[in-house]
Amino acid sequence: MTHKGTVTLETQRLILRRFTAYDAEAMFKNWANDAKVTKFLTWPTHSDASVSKVVIDSWLPLYEKTNHYSWAIVLKEIGEPIGSIAVVEQRDDIKMVHIGYCIGQKWWHSGYTSEALSELIRFFFEDVGVNRIESRHDPQNPNSGKVMLKCGLKYEGTMRQDDINNQGICDSVRYAILAEDYFRSK
Ligand SMILES: CC(C)(COP(=O)(O)OP(=O)(O)OC[C@H]1O[C@@H](n2cnc3c(N)ncnc32)[C@H](O)[C@@H]1OP(=O)(O)O)[C@@H](O)C(=O)NCCC(=O)NCCS
Numbered sequence: 001m002t003h004k005g006t007v008t009l010e011t012q013r014l015i016l017r018r019f020t021a022y023d024a025e026a027m028f029k030n031w032a033n034d035a036k037v038t039k040f041l042t043w044p045t046h047s048d049a050s051v052s053k054v055v056i057d058s059w060l061p062l063y064e065k066t067n068h069y070s071w072a073i074v075l076k077e078i079g080e081p082i083g084s085i086a087v088v089e090q091r092d093d094i095k096m097v098h099i100g101y102c103i104g105q106k107w108w109h110s111g112y113t114s115e116a117l118s119e120l121i122r123f124f125f126e127d128v129g130v131n132r133i134e135s136r137h138d139p140q141n142p143n144s145g146k147v148m149l150k151c152g153l154k155y156e157g158t159m160r161q162d163d164i165n166n167q168g169i170c171d172s173v174r175y176a177i178l179a180e181d182y183f184r185s186k
Pocket of ligand 1: 036037038040041101102103104107108109110111112113114115136137138141143144146147150
């Protein structure tokens with residue numbers, strides 16, 4: 001596995017790039033201010049753009065590490081971030097990354113998260129050399145699982161009460177794709 005860090009990636013409609021100090025306003029207004037977006041996430045809804053600024057400022061030094069992966073999902077059409085997609089857990093010994101994502105409600109069900117996740121799958125298997133990409137969701141949030149299925153991840157099981165989000169302790173529905181699945185289907 002050769003870590004590359006958060007390099008800029010591009011899809012038909014999206015640029016996936018590092019967050020910058022200038023993204024706080026967009027983060028706040030496009031997704032972080034919305035309790036519907038954070039309902040099944042682990043962080044609280046932001047009350048003000050200054051909170052988004054503090055959060056982004058805390059992320060910026062992390063980009064110096066080549067094993068840090070956290071992208072702003074920028075919609076080309078408007079030139080602003082509409083969400084984020086990141087590695088939230090990783091294990092180098094088994095060459096695994098675990099991905100989490102969120103986008104603003106205004107852009108739900110337009111295929112953007114699937115478009116971003118598909119590009120990350122390509123990047124991690126082809127450029128970084130990972131062997132397993134996994135993700136999970138609360139059973140009450142099934143649309144997240146549909147993104148995973150659409151991107152080729154397979155259902156692996158449901159763990160009982162092994163996760164927590166803003167709704168409290170919850171089951172976690174697990175999905176993953178292996179390098180062999182990815183290269184076989186190419
Ligand atoms: C869950 C979430 C990431 C989905 O992102 P998205 O960009 O809307 O997903 P996509 O448009 O790529 O949809 C992929 C599939 O999911 C399903 N889906 C997604 N949103 C849906 C909706 N609102 N209603 C019905 N189906 C939906 C569809 O099957 C869709 O496939 P299709 O486009 O072929 O119909 C988004 O709703 C979100 O950010 N929610 C808040 C944060 C969150 O819950 N993150 C995940 C934590 S585990």
